[in-house]
Amino acid sequence: MERMFLLGDEAVAQGALDSGISGAYAYPGTPSTEILEYVQRIAPASIHSRWSTNEKTALEAALGMSYAGKRALVSMKHVGLNVAADPFINAAISGANGGLLVAVADDPSMHSSQNEQDSRFYADFAGVPCLEPSDPQEAYDMAGYGFELSERYRIPVLVRLVTRLAHSRAPVERKKAREENGLRLPEDSRRFVLLPANARRNYSRLVELQDAFTAASEESRFNRLFPGADRTLGIIAAGLGYAYVRELYPDELPHPLLKLSQYPLPREAVKKLMESCDEVVVIEDGYPFIESRLRGLFGDPRVHGRLDGRLPRIGELTPEAVAAALGIEIKPAFAPGDLVAPRPPALCPGCPHADTFRALKEALGDRGRVFSDIGCYTLAALPPYEAVDTCIEMGASIGMAKGAADAGLHPAVAVIGDSTFTHSGITGLLDCVQEGTPVTVVILDNLTVAMTGGQPSQATDQLESICRGLGVDPDHIRVITPIGPRHEENVQVLREEIDHPGVSVVIARRECVQTAARRARRRAK
Template structure:
């Protein structure tokens, strides 16, 4: 064994490399991005590692690798699993041959996300195992174990991270790498074709394997149960990082409670019943939704008191911390070491100085001021920051790809001068199908693709297709190139760009304007590397 210092994300990547992975796919999204970046950087002469156009295509590519008998990993953030859900849910019914680990990084507190989600519900929905590490060492070990478990159970295995673990660094002990699987294509194609008759049979098979998954959970040393015979009043159940915050406060408790930690799902029902029979009160500390808390209500006696998120003693919103779990443990609030009456000014995120999106938004804003009526929908990306002062241009930000489809809905409802703003990477991720809808119905929308030649907000990953191909993609969908314009996103072309936008807004139909200039940060990094 050897020791190395890594981020939680990097521990997962290293676990995959040492676990015999053959193919690695993903789409960048904070806090999961560093997993694939590490894999790409460290997979020379080894496994294939590449970004995909979106999470759904990444999932499907990984399923193809599994069909061939080799091991695959897929990485994404929590909202990315929504995009991949169709392939993920159906993948649970397939006869998984090569181990398939799906790593999803949740973002409690919404540090860089448009919602909070808990991936444990997806595992429950699909009826597949989920592993949830509490530290970098477990992240490494669970990734390796996930491949073995996937092949043993014949299903995909989810690995759930959260932001604090993904982006914190610690030393881990590594193990010797395992060899990749040999090519071994699935021999029974009926187990890979989800025609209704096959799907019903595969669903029955999946239900039949639930007892094996539960047995695995009950026996797992990760799901550790410690009973204190001298304290029959209260016990604590922790999941994920709730374990760390409980341990940080445990030394202050005068009556040490019994403790069950859950890091492997399905939940170990017998261990929960054993714990519940031992005490009168349960405290539940779990990062994310009150998943375990809701689940055990149907397992345990009604007279048992349960303290957790459903009664607001543990915060329902945001991340757990060592301080905000204290009331549930019966500990007093901890006062700040240094009190200050100073009010610090807010520091909202903003576009970088010299950002090409700033120039494009100024064009849109000035043209808007000339119009009696206009609507601007935006997408998820750096350009979403144009909704904040001093620009304040976009009026909707929903999810990846929604700017174009929301603009279509706005126009068809009767709004005038409707503009959609979307990035180059996001357009290729999930905007193309919206453009197809607009072209099919002849919607009166102007789509502005702000092409900064990178996936900027997640750290500057290379866009899945080069910018030079973007106009060809749009022409392939629209057929007619008359209302497809490529303009420089630069203040030197400000007045000319305004005039072009005015003309396209006056056109009754679908227009696409591609505003091109390299991201200022990507250009700076490239110049630094060259010098």
């Protein structure tokens, strides 16, 4: 079959396409964005592949396609699974019909995120199988296997990637592509109606399936116990950790090694390793998910990993950290020169957000606080702007500004991007309207989802009508063009709306300089 050179993200996407998906859904977020981008670039038009308004609606749409009997892929970053948690947990209760694969890319070390949460806990919490590839080939293979597992047990299956795997390339051998499923409605549609009586019955079924999920892990080709002569130490390596261990031991393994890439944990395989070795070190990227279970409540002193300092407690797994945990000395391939200096991220030259924040700072002076959100504009917290005071999660800016205003802080200004506003800011603005809260919401409309590469924004050409529909007084929905020559005019508009004793919205609209440049280059061709 064909050999391809794919990112881990792309391998999941190609594996899903070759497994006969009929739809792919996502909201962009590093390090998962490339999954749907690849589907959109490669898939025929007959396969539905559009960006969703947020991760919750993406998962719900995928569940709807599964209900119709077809296979669906939904992808998101780890914090996006928080947004999609309600349908994710309840889809485990209702079950799937057509195969449903939930691909989640975690971000240990927080390269592009505000936390490094581990999605394996979500799979465990929901009671669904979880697959964790160790390389792009496994990412490809697990897509097909995950759909088989999903349809065998009529359950969603989570595939967990991490940043280094999502963004690493390797050769991938494709298999013969499978045809799409036909339309096939559930034989028992009541299981998708989660009234308490049905939900209790479904939950009992889910609990009964746990032993079958564990048995599947015991038999899985992705979990494997390798022998080793030196039993003073056993190694448990999960996902990408296995690849790092094999880099250190490319030939013969000196110690017994249990490779783990499918959950729930295969109890018998783990027990066999634990009973045959004096000590065990757990190599896993992210939280100490496996290690904490092996150590137990009182801490088994034979088990080592992130909890006892054998590996760093925080940050992503690295080959150097794994080598140190195994007592292997490796020399760095190269050291950075003295001329290499840190380059913190910054707003692009000509970015419209920069002009907005200059005007906002002047309009506010020393008054109030600015509650920001997730997006490129969060960089305004750094010099030379230092113009925002908070950034917590998607959509938090408006709710926090409202709460601060309720506490008596004035002015309370929320700054939120166009795509983030439609993602999870609308409900916060509705709360403000319902109470007449004195909050000014500045929507930074650069006509794209810029931070993740310029995907289309669901907010484009919709913001004024959305705000009017929520009940914002049309006289206090103002539009400015953030550009130097209009600075004084923009400062005046912002001052007027900040001083308004009610809800006001200022839409700062100018296209992202990066998407504008790309569009100009395409025209030039």
